[in-house]
Amino acid sequence: MKSHARLAAAFLKQEERAHWHDQALWYVREKRDRMAASVPDWEALRETAQAIKRHALANLPRYLEEFEQNAAARGAIVHYALDDAEHNRIVLEILKGRNARLVAKSKSMLSEECGLNEFLERNGVEVVETDLAERIIQLAGERPSHIVLPSIHIRKEEVGEIFHKHLGTQRGESDPTRLTRAARSHLRERFLAAEAGISGVNFAVAETGAVVICTNEGNADLGNSLPDLYIAVMGVEKVIPKSRDLSVFLRLLSRSATGQPISAYTSHLLGPRPGQEMHIVIVDNGRSEILRRERFHKAAFCIRCGACLNTCPVYRRSGGHSYNYIIPGPIGTILAMHRDLKKYKDMPYASTLCGSCTAVCPVKIDIHRQIVLWRNEVVEAGYLGRAKSAALKTTTLGMKSTRLFRIGGWAVRKLLRILPPFVFNNRLTIWGRSRNLPKMPARSFRAEFRAYSRSKTDLSESRMNREARS
């Protein structure tokens, strides 16, 4: 597996694309800022959202049972899955039970996490992703590079190529409107043919048993209303106590995600439509472990808006595929570490720790603080690597002793002024490979400060003298 740094370097080689990626996401971030500023109580809403999550997740068994009872009373069939394998198995059994071989699926990060599509395809079920971006990704045989904008790394000319190959659009077509229209008619036909629909869930309301789904395209709704079989899959953390709480989360979600006041469709499904069979699969898959770790439990508050990705200076410049976990960026980092500390050990280092993610997160997750804490865990577990460990040990030594620190500082100031830059900026120095050192000051901070305090006393003395004279 290649490290984040390597994958990011590969992404950055395509300069034009990398620049576009950075700009496009920054534009979304700016739209989010304007939207947030237009809501008078924005900060209070974030506080409330976090308080509701804290309460709901501390009382999950109670709320899950309440949700389950209400959903069942409306005719939905509720299942629980301990992990990804069980989730996939349950979904397959439901499909097989109804002989469904073609599924219209709408975007669900949970199903990505569980590898549902591959599993179903292996078992003879055809899955058609119906969200435009997900469909592009699926046809291209890739994985999403963003949790809300899965195909943000693909340019329109490439979409044209993919559609030409799979949907038979004209070669060289790159007009977004015409490409979208082509996808619309292609997918319309699939919707009408599908025997089952599968979608994720944005919120599940305990009080009513409602499943709430937010989309802009309307794909989830065609998928959950046309076929006679519909399966909603959700993580345990999606449950909120009351319908009223939706007002808080819906006001935050789309504004944070894409800078829209709300998504085009917000659907509340309470049980199946007449003549339909509806299943809800509730999945743990590691969420209970996250909730048990005091320092890290807030990661489970996430409502998957993607704002922390859009704002992250590292994500914007390195692209979603530079992260090895299925969810990239700041939130991906703090989720991946629960999955496999060793495998994803480089992810907490793909961060400047600037804190921008924490500042935009609608449910106020302390994302950048968690990233620092995960660095601790990586070091403690001994996964840092020899070069970095040695560098850190040396630094620790120097930091612990005033004398060593002074001598070290003096040496570095002297040496770096005489040595040519390539000594530092070469392929062997891990830090200097892609960074430049700032100009070395002539004096240390201590010396600077001493001189400054002296001049200040001199100044005030002379001022006093002057005042005394006048």
Next chain:
Amino acid sequence: MKDSRRLVLDKLKEHGIAGDTSYPAYSHPHTGITDPREFFRSVVESVGGECRFVADLEAARKCVAGSEVFLAAKEVCSYVKEVAEGNFEAEAKADAHQCAEVDLTIIRGELGVAENAAVWINADPLRHRALLFISGNLVLVLDGRDIVPDMESAYARIDFSRLRSGYFISGPSKTADIEQCLVIGAHGAKSLLVLVVG
């Protein structure tokens, strides 16, 4: 399977959530809206829809009759007969798939939310809720007295006790999945007109 249910619920009993975990008392009215009707209209337009104020249903009828979408539509399904007769009866169809060619659907909205242009639609009276998404275009008819400023006041008015499905629809369906270029009309309605009556 029964076992997994117990196991999951048991695992969730223990948690490391510190601090105050009581349910918060809250209220966050949108205080920035002085004229909800006008605010609603401008947000409908900002999300790619169209909004007209009409005096009564007769005026609404004229408005629809003169619209390009209506003139171009072959199959029109209307649930507001005062506004348009329509020539397609979705209620008479056994299967939603038979509605796939409907060009225009006219239906009442129960509530309009000024802060985000969302119109609440109770789909229970419809035989086929899919119509809302499969129809090429939508006209939503809203009573002027049913515009509320924000989501909090909207949810205070919605009764979920017997509801089977309800939708907030804000503007036409859209996507920006190809290079972040906004394209109106992804899978659902390609245009959305809200008629505010009275």
